[in-house]
Amino acid sequence: MSGDWFSLTIDLPEGDAEALEAQLHDRGVAGLEVRDREAPPMPGVRGPAPGEAIVVAYFEDRAAAEEAQAELAGSFPAARFSLEPVAQQDWSQSWKSLIRAVELGRLWVGPPWLADWAPADKERIVIEPKMAFGTGDHPTTSLCLEAVDEYLRAHPGASVLDVGTGTGVLAIAARRLGAGRCVGVDNDPVSVELAKENAVANHTPEIELSGKTPAEIEGTFDLVLANILANTLVELAPQIAPKVKHKLVLAGVLVHQKNQVEGAYIAHGLVPDGTKTMGEWIRIDLRRP
Ligand SMILES: C[S@@+](CC[C@H](N)C(=O)[O-])C[C@H]1O[C@@H](n2cnc3c(N)ncnc32)[C@H](O)[C@@H]1O
Numbered sequence: 001m002s003g004d005w006f007s008l009t010i011d012l013p014e015g016d017a018e019a020l021e022a023q024l025h026d027r028g029v030a031g032l033e034v035r036d037r038e039a040p041p042m043p044g045v046r047g048p049a050p051g052e053a054i055v056v057a058y059f060e061d062r063a064a065a066e067e068a069q070a071e072l073a074g075s076f077p078a079a080r081f082s083l084e085p086v087a088q089q090d091w092s093q094s095w096k097s098l099i100r101a102v103e104l105g106r107l108w109v110g111p112p113w114l115a116d117w118a119p120a121d122k123e124r125i126v127i128e129p130k131m132a133f134g135t136g137d138h139p140t141t142s143l144c145l146e147a148v149d150e151y152l153r154a155h156p157g158a159s160v161l162d163v164g165t166g167t168g169v170l171a172i173a174a175r176r177l178g179a180g181r182c183v184g185v186d187n188d189p190v191s192v193e194l195a196k197e198n199a200v201a202n203h204t205p206e207i208e209l210s211g212k213t214p215a216e217i218e219g220t221f222d223l224v225l226a227n228i229l230a231n232t233l234v235e236l237a238p239q240i241a242p243k244v245k246h247k248l249v250l251a252g253v254l255v256h257q258k259n260q261v262e263g264a265y266i267a268h269g270l271v272p273d274g275t276k277t278m279g280e281w282i283r284i285d286l287r288r289p
Pocket residue numbers: 132133134135136140141144162163164165166167168169170185186187188191227228229232236252
């Protein structure tokens with residue numbers, strides 16, 4: 001591909017961002033970046049105003065970007081738009097430089113262009129960054145990967161359910177570290193498709209990946225993982241808690257949201273089993289008493 005790309009930057013109320021992202025997915029944008037409370041901006045990058053999110057969509061030509069802007073302006077009257085050319089090469093280099101590989105316990109997780117640097121004694125999980133969340137280096141993913149490594153070290157062969165699987169990274173890590181039955185679900189069809197691609201590419205095609213709700217999944221699981229947003233975790237508590245045979249790991253939660261999220265699961269019969277923080281993010285562990 002040659003020539004300039006175009007970025008459409010959209011500032012809008014946080015509550016509208018998910019619907020806007022879905023509309024952009026449907027239009028087949030070439031790339032999407034979201035800056036909100038879940039994914040704060042990198043240092044030096046403009047962040048959203050309080051109560052708002054910033055969505056940046058990348059297009060291969062100006063006409064496609066203008067068409068998208070016209071359509072979105074109709075659906076999201078409160079949104080503010082700014083359309084700019086982006087030198088394609090700069091863009092691809094800058095987003096690549098933001099993705100790091102991580103080493104956590106027995107795992108190495110990183111993008112294909114760093115895979116040759118993975119130490120030979122690590123389980124190497126390669127995730128091509130596309131339109132799903134979960135390249136390994138976000139603090140919420142890292143916190144969960146640590147929990148997966150620790151749990152499977154102590155409980156080889158454990159069954160694992162990953163709710164909000166994104167790229168499938170947690171389910172893939174679990175299976176590669178010796179999990180038994182492994183299931184991943186996501187309500188975003190694009191993520192499910194990418195998780196399936198990643199599972200095949202990482203030699204774990206047996207992971208059951210789908211758009212089912214937790215309640216639609218058969219059985220219970222030794223370890224249940226859910227790295228989603230706090231309010232979604234609270235909403236899903238009645239569905240997720242009954243799936244837990246032994247241990248539940250929740251992430252995607254900011255430190256100040258801990259009591260609200262933990263309380264929702266205590267109300268469904270689980271007991272606290274520790275926490276771990278990374279910056280402003282907290283992982284909440286619970287277990288069945
Ligand atoms: C923060 S990402 C986590 C991805 C990956 N598990 C990780 O740890 O990096 C959250 C994922 O949850 C999904 N999600 C959001 N709401 C959901 C819901 N109600 N049910 C299932 N998945 C949901 C999103 O589509 C997204 O892929």
